[in-house]
Amino acid sequence: MPNSEPNSEPNSEPNSEPHAQPPRARRFARRTRAMEASAIREILKVAASPDVISLAGGLPAPESFPLDLMPGLLQAVLTRHGAAALQYDASEGFRPLREALAPHLAARGVEATAEQVLVTSGSQGALDGIGKVLISPGDVVVMEAPTYLGALQAFNPYGPRYVQVETDEEGLLPASLEAVLARERVAFVYAVPTFQNPTGRTLSRERRIQVARILQQHDTLLVEDDPYSDLRYVGEALPPVRALAPEHVVYLGTLSKTFAPGLRVGFCVAPAEVQRLLVIARQGVDLHTSTLSQALAAEYLEGGHLDARLPATLDLYRPRRQALLDAFERHLPEGFRWTRPDGGMFLWVQGPHGHGRPPLDTERLYQRAVLRGVAFVPGRHFYVDGDSPAARASMRFNFTASEPEILDHAVRLLAEAIDEELAAQA
Amino acid sequence: MPNSEPNSEPNSEPNSEPHAQPPRARRFARRTRAMEASAIREILKVAASPDVISLAGGLPAPESFPLDLMPGLLQAVLTRHGAAALQYDASEGFRPLREALAPHLAARGVEATAEQVLVTSGSQGALDGIGKVLISPGDVVVMEAPTYLGALQAFNPYGPRYVQVETDEEGLLPASLEAVLARERVAFVYAVPTFQNPTGRTLSRERRIQVARILQQHDTLLVEDDPYSDLRYVGEALPPVRALAPEHVVYLGTLSKTFAPGLRVGFCVAPAEVQRLLVIARQGVDLHTSTLSQALAAEYLEGGHLDARLPATLDLYRPRRQALLDAFERHLPEGFRWTRPDGGMFLWVQGPHGHGRPPLDTERLYQRAVLRGVAFVPGRHFYVDGDSPAARASMRFNFTASEPEILDHAVRLLAEAIDEELAAQA
Structure with a gap:
């Protein structure tokens, strides 16, 4: 960081001045090297675009929040x-x-x-x-x-x-x-x-x-x-x-x-x-x-509000989980497998890898999918060492934040991106 | 930690059993050695007793909180x-x-x-x-x-x-x-x-x-x-x-x-x-x-609520600051000095040290003061190395959380504890 005048602008660009000193690198704690910005954060930023159906995040459905109860809860607290x-x-x-x-x-x-x-x-x-x-x-x-x-x-x-x-x-x-x-x-x-x-x-x-x-x-x-x-x-x-x-x-x-x-x-x-x-x-x-x-x-x-409201939340999420499972069944090509969890917020898809053919690269697939308007999280980010073929061919999908018809539409778009990616690999 | 049966009670005391293994020490991160429970925390616990006037903490006065505004703020947020x-x-x-x-x-x-x-x-x-x-x-x-x-x-x-x-x-x-x-x-x-x-x-x-x-x-x-x-x-x-x-x-x-x-x-x-x-x-x-x-x-x-309410908070705290300054002037014996800050929440008192006589030990003074019903924080806790005579003879007082008459009464009790401590030293 070059020495600056007391009143210099924080956003001035000293290197654009002819005689400015090159900025000295600030020294950060060694542990920051293990703390780089998570790729998922960048992925979630892309996924937040209004043109993209995001199955990438892990958000509860806003309809599940007890907005109507909040004033009464606050009054009771006060x-x-x-x-x-x-x-x-x-x-x-x-x-x-x-x-x-x-x-x-x-x-x-x-x-x-x-x-x-x-x-x-x-x-x-x-x-x-x-x-x-x-x-x-x-x-x-x-x-x-x-x-x-x-x-x-x-x-x-x-x-x-x-x-x-x-x-x-x-x-x-x-x-x-x-x-x-x-x-x-x-x-x-x-x-x-x-x-x-x-x-x-x-x-x-x-x-x-x-x-x-x-x-x-x-x-x-x-x-x-x-x-x-x-x-x-x-x-x-x-x-x-x-x-x-x-x-x-x-x-x-x-x-x-x-x-x-x-x-x-x-x-x-x-x-x-x-x-x-x-x-x-x-x-x-x-x-x-x-x-x-x-x-x-x-x-x-x-x-007793948690116990009273939980069944409605489950009734909201249960058909979403089923819709995503059905959409995978309906649209994903041969060679893809996925989990069928009894609860939670996520399904995990394993794309083709091994058997002599090149593994699916879900990072590349992600780029294609976003262009078509659907986002997920490539699976390698969930591994300590995400370079195995299985890790690179996997991906995570959230089902709690989208309605059933949206989920079906999103997987149809995903399937098109998969076709494109597999064709490009071949 | 000894091996315990799957259904053993978490609070069972295995060492009371005749043949129990001695518990193996759990290994914690090395950095925990620099993280021992702050003495101030123990002090604040004592100070929280209803029998003690606490000038030890750093609490804003609860009367300064905008309780009346909260329902309206929540409604606006929702x-x-x-x-x-x-x-x-x-x-x-x-x-x-x-x-x-x-x-x-x-x-x-x-x-x-x-x-x-x-x-x-x-x-x-x-x-x-x-x-x-x-x-x-x-x-x-x-x-x-x-x-x-x-x-x-x-x-x-x-x-x-x-x-x-x-x-x-x-x-x-x-x-x-x-x-x-x-x-x-x-x-x-x-x-x-x-x-x-x-x-x-x-x-x-x-x-x-x-x-x-x-x-x-x-x-x-x-x-x-x-x-x-x-x-x-x-x-x-x-x-x-x-x-x-x-x-x-x-x-x-x-x-x-x-x-x-x-x-x-x-x-x-x-x-x-x-x-x-x-x-x-x-x-x-x-x-x-x-x-x-x-x-x-x-x-x-x-x-605009912060700007609108700040003057009332200042009007609440200004006489408290003055009351504590006046009480020090009125009750503390010779050899004590204190700060006269233009704002904030604390005054700092420096007790006698040096000049050939033993320094005041505010940790010992604290014990005497609490018995009389008043608490403060001994100054050494605010030093990286709190063993100098000046550090050991210093102490911090909060004035925002107590009304003026209480502050005067508290310093009167403190002065009695000081007399006792100085007499014990002599």
């Missing part, structure tokens, strides 16, 4: 808490919300007292805290392949070395996990066992029991990220791994899918010594989650 | 933005808030377009981001002595080596800053130039000009933390250092003191390449600040 709803509060979270979350968690099999529940700034806030207190540079973190991109973004600045465990239609392979833990001392294992992002896959009941046993045998922590389990459209709920190995799991949840993501209210239940450090870390990061957001969330839960 | 106020949003901040902040900033001399304004989760969120993108382990960060505790908490996990610059009644000494920068390559300088926390001191106009010149000459970044400049009770506003060296300052502000801290809305203006990395860091930390908080803040600013 009446009950007054100025406390606008004041600084404890890093652990707003007490009435922690109390309302305890039975909400118990209903899904996570037994915890209010004192054991931490409120976080979305699940993302918990992921950042976990990275901060558990990862020393070079420590091994075990991830599913593919895995949630936001977890990679949270952990990367803390310098982990990732080791991937294999997955199939029933989620991560216990034998693969066991092999890794036998070989390496790890900081923790990260997984989304239910309706995973990006694949939609769910870890089977048998495997949950096996994973809990492996965690205990190797005295290893699992970070169980569970944002989607409330969004089940068919089938029966499975116990969280936390219920099977409570001392070996940091359990994360969120109200982003069942109340509103813009409030940034997530929650976390962790073994006591991990919780203690997560609270200390919070003090340096943002002090606490918005008190007003937390107080509104407490009213929403206590007033 | 009418104007609908579901967008509850949806995920950009990491940079909610566009209408960034647009409303640009003129708010310009009024204090910070020229920035809406695109140059980042919204953060309080100023704390900006401090964490700055630590993350600017501090590699071992990098030098320059701090005032004493300095803001929350900045130390934000930076510590990133492993800086602190170098302190000397300060006097007019803030940091430019010659001391210049000497440090001549000697060391530094990541950045951190300062609160206006109504500093903890001292209440303000960097004089002449020194601001000198500091701006020094930053430019050494091509060094200043993190200018400015949470209090709106809270000026007497005298005239000074230009922020940002106005004098725009390319060398990351400027931080907050609505915590002029709207409500519980919304967690801060803001930041940084040189372009720093801003870019701060945005990327945000994606991993919490995605973005509560959209609803931001939308309410935008309405508050656009509707």
Whole structure:
């Protein structure tokens, strides 16, 4: 940065002046090299164009938000808490919300007292805290392949070395996990066992029991990220791994899918010594989650609104999931396979690769698809190392943010782009 | 952590069983050693007891919060933005808030377009981001002595080596800053130039000009933390250092003191390449600040409510500041000195030290004061190395959260505790 006059314009371009010094490069922290702008962010920017049908993002449908309830919730908050709803509060979270979350968690099999529940700034806030207190540079973190991109973004600045465990239609392979833990001392294992992002896959009941046993045998922590389990459209709920190995799991949840993501209210239940450090870390990061957001969330839960409204949200999303499945069946050419998840927000498509022919390149397909007016996320972004043919031939589709007819139309456009790409490859 | 059965209680105490394995220590990130629970947190817990008058915290008066406006602000937000106020949003901040902040900033001399304004989760969120993108382990960060505790908490996990610059009644000494920068390559300088926390001191106009010149000459970044400049009770506003060296300052502000801290809305203006990395860091930390908080803040600013209500807040705090100054004058014994700031939330008291007699130990004084029903923060917590006699004899007092008569009563109790402590020393 050249020395500038006190009143120089911040946007002046010093190099356009004949005798300007070349700007000296600002030195940033070494960890910023692991923090480059996510490609998904650029993809979502393109996808936000009004000319494009975006199946790329992970947005809940705005029609699912309880706009009509908000004035009443605010009135209840102001009446009950007054100025406390606008004041600084404890890093652990707003007490009435922690109390309302305890039975909400118990209903899904996570037994915890209010004192054991931490409120976080979305699940993302918990992921950042976990990275901060558990990862020393070079420590091994075990991830599913593919895995949630936001977890990679949270952990990367803390310098982990990732080791991937294999997955199939029933989620991560216990034998693969066991092999890794036998070989390496790890900081923790990260997984989304239910309706995973990006694949939609769910870890089977048998495997949950096996994973809990492996965690205990190797005295290893699992970070169980569970944002989607409330969004089940068919089938029966499975116990969280936390219920099977409570001392070996940091359990994360969120109200982003069942109340509103813009409030940034997530929650976390962790073994006591991990919780203690997560609270200390919070003090340096943002002090606490918005008190007003937390107080509104407490009213929403206590007033029974989440339970009352969830069926309507499921009724909204269930036909969208079916519409996307039907559209894949109807329009995608031979050689494509996709997941059929019982819940969540995403389907995962595996394009042709192997068998002697060149793998589909979904980055190139993305460019063609956007020109035709449809966007998705190329699958390689969900891998620690996305260069395998299978990774390069995969892609993620969201179904919660679009109506059924739109989904069908979008897949028809996608199929045209696929034809074009396969013809160009041949 | 011992291996436990799948269904064991999370709170069971395995060591009480005769043959339990000794728990294996969980391994935490090395950086957690620099993140121990702040003593101030324990102090604030004691101070929160209903039997104690707390001058320890840094809370705005709850009577300053616009509770009456909240329903109208929410209605305006829902009418104007609908579901967008509850949806995920950009990491940079909610566009209408960034647009409303640009003129708010310009009024204090910070020229920035809406695109140059980042919204953060309080100023704390900006401090964490700055630590993350600017501090590699071992990098030098320059701090005032004493300095803001929350900045130390934000930076510590990133492993800086602190170098302190000397300060006097007019803030940091430019010659001391210049000497440090001549000697060391530094990541950045951190300062609160206006109504500093903890001292209440303000960097004089002449020194601001000198500091701006020094930053430019050494091509060094200043993190200018400015949470209090709106809270000026007497005298005239000074230009922020940002106005004098725009390319060398990351400027931080907050609505915590002029709207409500519980919304967690801060803001930041940084040189372009720093801003870019701060945005990327945000994606991993919490995605973005509560959209609803931001939308309410935008309405508050656009509707002219901040400007309309600020005079009443100043009228509330001005007599409190005067009451605390008067009480010190009336009750504190000889040998005590204190700051007389023109604004902000804190006064700083320097107890006797040096001149051959043992320095006052404000940690011990704190214990005596709490027993009598009054709390403050011992000054050593605001120093990187708080073991000097001057640091140990200093203490911080907040005046915004207590009424004038309470302040007088509290200082009377404090003076009794001081008499007792000095007698015990003699």
